[in-house]
Amino acid sequence: MTRTRLDRVRASAGIVKLAIQQIEDDLGGExxxxxxxxxxxxxxxxxxxxxxxxxxxxxxxxxxxxxxxxxxxxxxxxxxxxxxxxxxxxxxxxxxxxxxxxxxxxxxxxxx
Known part of the structure; x- marks a missing residue:
């Protein structure tokens, strides 16, 4: 089954959100x-x-x-x-x- 454009964008946006969360976690410590x-x-x-x-x-x-x-x-x-x-x-x-x-x-x- 072919993924739709919206599905690809949602998956990519999810990856971006995870990356941002990682940076936030790194900034949260000393x-x-x-x-x-x-x-x-x-x-x-x-x-x-x-x-x-x-x-x-x-x-x-x-x-x-x-x-x-x-x-x-x-x-x-x-x-x-x-x-x-x-x-x-x-x-x-x-x-x-x-x-x-x-x-x-x-x-x-x-x-x-």
């Missing part, structure tokens, strides 16, 4: 500033933004916005614009604020 900064760097990967979690999420939202744009009856952006905005908020706000927190936690750990 941790110092440098280690927390290194973990946060994995979220935004300033040097290679496309490798960061925030940029991956933003890319996913952008692809969803493109799909919404293809099915919008009037092509007026009613469905796609909020998704494009969400993608921008993830990178511009969440990513940038996490970067600032990382620099505050471990200013010497910035990659050159």
């Amino acid at each position: 941790i110092d500033a440098r280690e927390l900064a290194e973990i946060l760097r994995e979220f935004h990967h300033e040097g290679h933004r496309q490798d960061g979690v925030f940029d991956s999420l933003a890319q996913l939202l952008t692809v969803a916005a493109q799909a919404a744009g293809r099915i919008e009856p009037d092509r007026d952006g009613e469905m796609s614009c909020p998704l494009h905005e969400a993608a921008a908020l993830v990178t511009d706000n969440a990513g940038l604020q996490t970067y600032y927190a990382t620099r505050a936690l471990d200013p010497q750990g910035e990659p050159e």
Whole structure:
């Protein structure tokens, strides 16, 4: 039996949720500033933004916005614009604020 697209998305989302839970568990114990900064760097990967979690999420939202744009009856952006905005908020706000927190936690750990 072939799995439907929704089944595949649900399975993938479940994997993502498990991964996030693992990270939450790792953050729940004793941790110092440098280690927390290194973990946060994995979220935004300033040097290679496309490798960061925030940029991956933003890319996913952008692809969803493109799909919404293809099915919008009037092509007026009613469905796609909020998704494009969400993608921008993830990178511009969440990513940038996490970067600032990382620099505050471990200013010497910035990659050159």
